[in-house]
Structure formats: structure tokens, C-alpha cells
Amino acid sequence: MNQTKPSRKRLTLAIGLALIAATLLTVWLVSTFDRFQAFQTPEQKLLHAMEDIEQADGNSKAKLIEQTVIEPYAYTPYTFDVHLGASSMVRSGSTEDALLTPEERIPLLEWYMQHAEPSHYLIRAAEQLVYEYAVLGKSAEADQALAQTVKRLSNNTAERRDLLLLQAERQLEYGNTEQTRKLLEQAGPAGNDIVFNGLSETYGWISSRLLFAEGQAKSALESAQQALVEQARVEKDGYASESYIALEDYRNSLKTALNQHDSEPSVFSGKLIRSDGTPVPRAGIFLRESDRSQYRGDKEPYHAVTDDTGTFEIRGVIPGFYQLEVGLSYEQLEDWSWPFDWDDRIEIKGNSSVERNLAMTPLIEQQSPLGGQELTGDTVEFRWATVEGAAYYELGGMIPNQDNSGGTGSMIRSGITDNHLSIPIDELYATPGPLSWSEDNDWESTQPDTLLAYMNPEAKFSWSVEAYDAEGNKIAQSSSPRIDSKSIENRPEFYLKQRTLNPADRLVLKGELAQALDRYRSNVEADPNDTESLRLLTRLLYAKSQIGEEQTMQELIPLLERLSEQSTNPREIEKLLSLFYENADWAKYEQYYRLYTESNPEPINAYERSIYATMLLYQGKTDEAREAFADALSDDGTHRFVGMALAAELADHRSLTKVREMARSYPELSEENSWTYWSDLLEAMEKERSASPDTFDAKLDKTLTSFLNNRQADVKAKAPASSGLPSIDDFVEALAQVH
Template sequence: MKKKINIIHFIYILVFLFGLLPVASIYLQPRIEMASIDKQLEAGNEPTAKDQIKSLLQQNISDKKKWEIIQKYMIDGDLAHRFDVYIGPSITTWPNPDNPNVFTAEEAIPYLEEYIEDGPIDGYMQSAAKQLAIYYQQQGNSEKADQILVKASVRAISFSEDYYVTEIFIKRVQLALETNNFSKAESIIEELKEQAKQNNTTNADLQTIIPLLEIEKLLHEGKFIQAHEKLNQDVVTLKKQWNEENEKYREMAEQAGQQPPEDLQFENGVFASELLSIKHQLEQAIKLRNTNLASIEGRITKSNGMPMSGVGVFLRDEASVNMSVGRDERHQTLTDENGFYQMTGVIPGKYQIHLGLTQAQVDGWAWAMPKDQWIDITGDRKITYNIKFNPLIEIHEPVNYKEIRSKEVHFKWEKVSDADYYDLNLCLEFDNGSTCSSVETNIKQNEFTIPFEELYDKKTGIMFSGDGSQIETVEPGSLLGFANSNGEFSWYVRAYDKDDSVITQSNGYTLNKRLLDKAPIFYLKERELTKADQLLLEHKIPEAFELYKQTVKENPNDTHSQRMVTRLSEFVKDIEGK
């Protein structure tokens, strides 16, 4: 009897476990697969990761997990979040190095369409619609682009998701203005006004967005004076409305016996700051007696003549060139299949072009930047600004983690035709980034030798990481510099023509140097670390400082300790001065 019961229990357990298998395949297996995909991406195995993602989406998984996969690996939305790297004369950024672009725009289309049709109504749905609309606009199909956005807005309206509706309407107006379809832009703005009226909204952002879009339309039409007059009137009206709303909320709080809300300034609103930025630019142009609005256009190509399509192009004014590219960039577009871009309604001033690129677009190539990287827009109505990418310089030595134990280090690289001279740059590599500095300029040959002692004397940028005081967060290896025999170093060269413009360089725009065929990484193993060096690397900076000073006192000819006393004295002086 006992045996019979045990067998029955065993059968029940088996049935239960078999019943769990479908649940595991729907809920647990996708998690395991996604962890594997992320590991492949970290290792740079994007084709393998892509195959795994496509395979996973074909399996019997829950809708929630399917949408999560599309969100994570396919939806980028705005151009400010679309690319692996953003390059400009003033700054280069990698916004999301752990999630590179895996799918091309064409490959993502069916998944984005499915998300817009059936996915959750959220920020990702809005982003998918924008992404798809931008793609069709780039292909010259502006009608299809608008249809996509209308479809998404209808879904959002049906669920009273006003924020997403507004964002989609903004993109519709922007795309209409890109093609100079001013009647369409005006019609969409009127739709947005009607939408606001039906909802009886007092949303401060929406009250600012509508005049902002109207002013953008005037600027794209070339109506400088009308735009300036309307802008001045709108700012006065909007500030008055803002203050009245603030006062109303304060009175309501007082009547309820609550602490009145903090006074928020009109100028601090996201869209208000955009409006005021345009106002400032217009006023600066008036001071210069230049009220001609301009357009800028050009082609982005590789040196072999191949057009670079789908490149993000951002025209940025002086105030923003040192900041990361943001979603609210006033002038932004994509190159078409011929590498062509165009932007209109440009207010006179000084600008730089910044680019957004995927690793696939830019791998093996470098932007040939002119010496003068500023575009001075004055009275010209149309400006042509072409951009060319040249092949990267191939490096020869040192590469692939070479340990150098001699008294000098020899650098050698491929000779570049038309190069008048080169400059050599060395970097200190850390877990949280790197700091680079030029060690030699105006090198006439495609090789250069530098003695270790000269390298040890070179000052480098000082790195900080984490929270806390500078003495707590400084990266000690950056204080030791090239004298750190435990340190990891990398290098690159740039080639210049006779006009001092960059022809090309050896370092591309890949964040992870270890994935390169010839990693430009080496180690300097000529010297042994001193006790003071070891204390410094252990972050015991005061103790290291004292030991360096003591060593100099005992041995005035110790050049390394002298160097470190000077370097740490300057560091302490700098942080105490702040």
C-alpha cells in the first residue's frame, strides 16, 4: 500500500513538473536568452546577438516579454538617442555603449509597426512612431511618415494620453517644416490647438509649445521680423499666464492649510527655455544688423565617393557645442540615400556641425575636420558645407598589449599621402575612462621615438570618479602618469595637411579599444614602483606625499621623487584653492 502511494505521488510530481515546462518557456527562458544576448553585445558579437534576438521573438513568449525585447534592442526614438557615437569638433560622446545598434532601420520596421499597432501605449510607442516616421521622411515618403504619427496619436488620444499626443504632434510639425510644407504645418498646429481646447487644458508646457511651433514656422518661412515681434508678444503673455497659475496654486494651498508650493520661474520650463534661446539669438542678430535667415546644406561622403546615408546631422550654436546632443536640438536631420542634408530657418550666428553615427557607418573611418570648425552664418541665404570621411591610419607599433622594458618607446604608423605633419597623443587607461594628452606635434615622419624619462616628465589630465571630495575621488594612477609601471596606456596619431586641417587619425570612434584587430595598448615596464608609488596607488595620498618628500631630502638626485613632490604639491594647491 505504501509503495502504491509513493508511485502515485511520484506521478503527480512528474505531471506537475511537465506542467511547468510551458510556463518556463514563456517566462524563464526569455530571461536566460536576454542575459546571453547582453553578454554577446558586451563581447562585440553583434551578428550573433541579432540572430538570438530574432530567434527569441519567434518563440512562444509572453506579449509583455516581446514588447520588452523590442523596447530594449530596437526602439531609439529621437535622433539624440539613435546613434552609437556623436562626433563634433568640441566633443565626442558614446551615450549608450552597452547597447549598440544591432538592427538596421529596415530590419526594425516590422517590429516597430507591430508595437505601434498592438503594443502598450507608452513612451516607447511614441518613440517607435517617431523612429519610423523619421525613416520614411529620410526615404522621401513624407506622407507615409505623417500617417505613422497620426496612427500613433489616435491610439494615444483614445487612452487620454495627452503627453504622448503632444509629443507626436510636435514631431508632425517638425517633419512638415523639414519639407517646407508650411500649409501642412499650420494645419497640424491648428489640430493641436483644437485638441487643447477640447481637453480644456491649462498645461503650461502645451501653452508654450503652440507659440514655439508657430514661431518655428515663421522662421522656416524666412519671416524674421514677424517671428521676432510674435515672440516678444508671446513671452509677455506666457509669463503673465504662468504667474497667474502660480498665484492660484499658492492661494489653494493656503486655503487648504498646506505649505505653498515653491515659486517656479517661467524661464526654467523646458519649452520656455527653447523659446527664450530663440529670442536671444534673434536679438543678437538684430544687434549685428543681420536679419536674413539662412539655409545650410551639404553631402556627407567617404573618400571613395560612397554617400553616407542615415547619418544624424545637428547644427549647434555656440552655447551648446560643449554639451551632449539633446532631443531638443533646434536643427537636426538625417542624410538621405545620397548623403545629402538640408536645414532651413537658421538664425545668423556661429555654429558647428555635429554628427550621429552607428558603429557600422563609421567603423574604419575618420572625419576629416577643417582647421576652422566654425560656420559663420551672416548674410548668406544658402551655405554649402560638405563633410568627408577618410580611412583610419593603420598603426604598426606598439600594439596588442606589448610590454616595453627598454629605455625608450618607438611609435610607427602608416604613411598618409598629402600629410604635412603628424601629432602623437598618449592616453592613460582606467576602468571608468581615459585621459589623453599630446606628447609631440609637427612630426614630419611616420615614426617617432621618445625616451622614457621624457615620458615620465609629461603631465597628464587628472581623472576623478565617484562621489566625495577631490582627494577621495582622484584616480591616483593619473597623478603618477606614465611612470606607473602597473598602468595601461594607449596611443593615436593625427595627420594634418599644410593648412593645419585634420586629414585623418588612427583612433576611430569605437569606445572599446580591445575589440580592434590591432589594439593600440601597451605597458611601460622599465622602472619598478617605489614604496611611495605603491602608497599613492593604494589611495594613501598624504602618506605617499610625505614619503616622496622624505626621499628627496635623503637623496636630492632622485628625479622621480622630485617630480612627484612637485606634481602632488600642485594638485593639493589646486584642490585647496577650490
């Protein structure tokens, strides 16, 4: 049978069509694979990545480990989903990533350290492996892995030096000073030709810490200062690395300790457990200087991670006052929290071992209102589960932003002795939000949601509760970063629908505050009993007064007095107290302070009592002031008004020795970036007095009396002219800074 050969043209066309079909098929398959990948769960993607690593070798395997194990943000040591404490924060980004277990990560990190080429990934792998072993309590295995990697690296490489410094830091944390020094000598100081990449910059820091651990505090300070000078030479464009800042903070702490004549290294240790007794492993423990709130990651000078028993230990601590911070995962916080106090400080003296056991407690169950309930009655009923050991509770609220992207917290009521509270709606309406405005101090940029606060019927508010024991220690709380995990019907949210927005309110919400102000004025003139318009009128005027428009005071004060007659609410009276204090109107201040205490359903806090004591001191009522300060200082963990209390003692002609003892008993620990060491100032005064006691006493009495008399007339009066004695001038100048 004869077959006809296909023509060349037909053959070419057939081959072309086949190629097109194959290409389309390939595109379809790739597209389908991509779509399949997009629909894979994080767990499936991670499983495939692990299979690829297992099948690969050499550089390919190293690259896959870098991508899967070393790079992800979640694996950075000492970074946690949530930090609770001085720099409380929540990690941004996805919390649903699939994570490898420590058992899966450790062999991959070990392989990488044994085979991978030197790079910054090698340093990160070492940091992560050391961290994982620390959690498991396997310090020897970590040290062995580091030592083996160092041996295979060439001398004079940045990576080898970094690993040696990491080894040195670990030995220092163990207390092995001799081994630390040997490792530092092997690493050597960094030359300008070495690329700085994190640990390289810590040479000076570790050197200084080593000297301090050896009991050479003065040499440690000199070493830190020299390292800062050397390191500053290589900083570019004004950039200061985390290591530089950490070393700078460390230097300042050393200087303070030496000035306080207490500079022996100490140990801080303890356990983190749940209240049911179970330990909390893999939690970060940070001991932080209590005058600093910025978190510095793994460059914090004092950090540890809890092992499988919840135990932690931090060595080589400089004496001083510290705040605790705990790092936790979202899983660790599920239905639990660590209830910390902002004002809580830990005093660590030289050559001491301080132990502090920390307890996580269950979240307080909030019972009502919940689920965005719309409330219309004259009172609001808050209810929550009883906390064992609670002496009282504090109820707080959250005023949402207009776009519901966040909110502003406000205290609603403190000193609640039961597990429920029936609060009049007028009290909620009288509870303002904290004012905030733009940097150019334009009062019309004041956030509308904080002006209307709980008077906005369209806002969905939330609430929280905290429990305290008889000594004032927080022992439990209801709030948690995991609130979004609650079902909608169980979220502590509610609306206040007792009123409707009027035209002036709507102007506020639109940010047209000047027009709203005029409208509220008209409402009040038309109806003197319109308490709601009067209240919002005073809030707008108060916002204007707080950015320096003093002429507003003439209108504001009479309106606030009128408001206090219509609604005897401590929230409005509190504003009057502030204004009368600023204006040094002491008669009015005392009148309304009495009304404030009589109408207040909760205890007057230490801050307000300290202000009252200061007012008494300015008026020359020294005995009353001393008594009031003694009462307030014992309840104020920060002792922010101790300077004024010391001035009251000196005004009553108490001896410098006695006053200095008081300064030591109540060290200032305010939230400012720097404190005043009053005991140092008084020590200098004692030394200067010894040369001529009578002359010193006369000048002190004259200078202090002049200062207090000036403050009686103007609370912003500066320190008087020089007394001729530096120690007196320094004390009074510090006194002028007390706020």
C-alpha cells in the same frame, strides 16, 4: 475471471501520484523552456517575437509591437551609438541586441498607427515611422500615415494634438509655412488640463520658429518669451523639460541675432560620405550653438538624418556660429571615423544657404608599440601608417585609472612631420596628467595615476595619433569607440619598464600624498641629482598650489627652476611660466619663455603666444603686443584673447572704427557658456564718443591705462573705478573677464 476493484483509498492515491507527476513534468518543461530561452541568441528571440506578432491580432498584436518594435531604446529616433562633436559621447548598454531592419519595422509601425488605441506608444510609433521614412527619402508616405492616424482620433485628445504638432514641425522643416500655420491652428495651444508628454510642449517652440521662418524675427522672439512664461506655470518641482530648455535656447539665439542686426532665416545642407566616395545613410546631423555642449536628443532645434545618398538639409537656421555633431552607429564606425576639431565653428549669416560636405576617413593604422609591449630602452619608438595629405601629426597618450575603468588623456607631442617619432623616455616621464581632486579641494584626494603619469611602470598606457593638413584641419585619426573590437595583440598599449616603483611612489599610489611628499623631500636632500624624485616632489607641491595653498609657491618655484636645469623639458618650464605669470614676475616670465621656445620640439600654440602677448601689453610694450596678438589670433579658432588684442589697438590710439572691424574679423568663440560680443561694445563706444570726442578719448585713455597698469602689478586686478561713461566701463569690465 474475477477482477478485484481497487479500493477508494488506492484510487485516490493513484490519482494524487499522477497529479504530482504531471505537476513535476510541467515544472520541468517550463524550467527546460526557460533554460532554452536563456540559451537562445538575440536573433532567435527576435525571430520568435516576429512569429508571435504575425499570428496575433487586435490588442494582443498591438502589445507585442509595443514590446518588440516601439519600446527598445535602440529605436529612439536621433539617438545613436556614438555622437562625435560638441557633446561627444558613447551610448551605454549592450551593443549586441538583434535589431529589426527598416523594411521589417515600417509595416508593423504602419499597422500600429492604423489600429492601436491612443496612448503615448502611438506618438512614439509616429516619431519612429516618420524617422524611418525620412531615411528612405519617402516624405509623402510619412505625411500620409500621420494624416490617416489623425483622422481616426477623436478631437481634443492629447494624442491627436501631438500628431498634429508633429505634422506641423515636418511642414516647417519643408519650408511650407502656410500648411504649418493650418496645422498649428488645428492643434491649438495646450490647456492646463492636457497631459504634457513631449511634443505637446513644443507648441510655443514651433509657433516661434514659424514666425521666424516668415521673416518676423521680433514677433518670433515675443512668441518664444510668452511661451516660456506660459509653460513655466505648469512646471513642477523645479523640473524643466527638454522642450522648455530647447525653447529657452532658441529664444536666446533669436535675441542675439536681433542684437547683431542679422536675423533672416538660413539653410544648412550637405552630404556625409566616406573618403572613398560611398555615402553614409542613417547618420544624424546636428547643428548646435557653439556655446552649448549638452545634448538634447530629438529636442535639438536643428537636426536631420542623412538619406541613402548621404544628403541632409536643415532649414530655418538663426544666423550665428555653430558646431557640427554627427551621430553614427558602431557599424558605421568600424575602421572609420569622422575627424572633427573641437574649435571648428561654422558661421551662418542671415538669408544664406551654407553647404558643408563631411567626409569620414579610415582610421590611421597604428604599427608600434602594440599589444601591451614592455619597453625598457632609453627611447620609445612610435610608428603609424602615412596619411595622404597630412602636413603634420599629433601624438596623444592615455593614462589609465588605477582600476583600469577609464583614463585621462594627455598630449605627448605635436607638429610631427613624419609617420614615426623616437621620443626620449625622459620626455615621457616629464609629461604630466591633468590634475583632479575632490569637490572639497583636498589636495590629498588628487588622483594618484595623474601624478605618477608615465612614471608608473605598472600602468598599461595607450596611445593615439591624429593627422592634420597644411591649414591645420584634422583629416584623420587612429582612435575610435570601437577600440575594444581590436584583438589584444593589435591594441595600441604599452608599459614603460625603465624604472621600478620606490617607497615614495607606492605611497602616492595608496593616496598617502603627505607622507609621499616628505619621502620625496628626503630623497632630494640625500641626492640632489635624483631627478625623478625632484620631478614628483614638484608635482605634489604644484597640486597643493593649485587649490590655493600659496605658501607652497616659495618652495615650489626654486625646485622647478632646479628641475629645469637638470632636465630642460618644456613640460616643467610650462609650469614655471604659469607661476611667474600669476605672480606678475615679468622678468622671470620672459627669461623662461625664451628657454621654453628654444627647448620645445613642437610649435608654440596660439594660446601660449596669446598669453605672451598679454604679458607684453601689461608691461606697456604696445607695438610688440600688437604684433604678437596678430600672429596668435590668426591661429586661434576661438579668438579667446581678442579682447586683449583690441585693448592693445586702443592703447596704441587706433580709431574705434578700425578696432571694431578687427572685432568683427575675430569674433570670440571660446568654450565658455557665454561670449563677449566685442563689436557691440565698440559700437556703443562709437555712439557715446560722437557726443564729445575729445572728452571720450581722454577718459578712454585714462581708464585703459589704469587697468593695464593695475594688471602689470596684479594679473587678477579688477576693472578700475567708473570712468563716468557707461560704454567705456562696459568694455573694461569685459576686458577684466578675459582669461
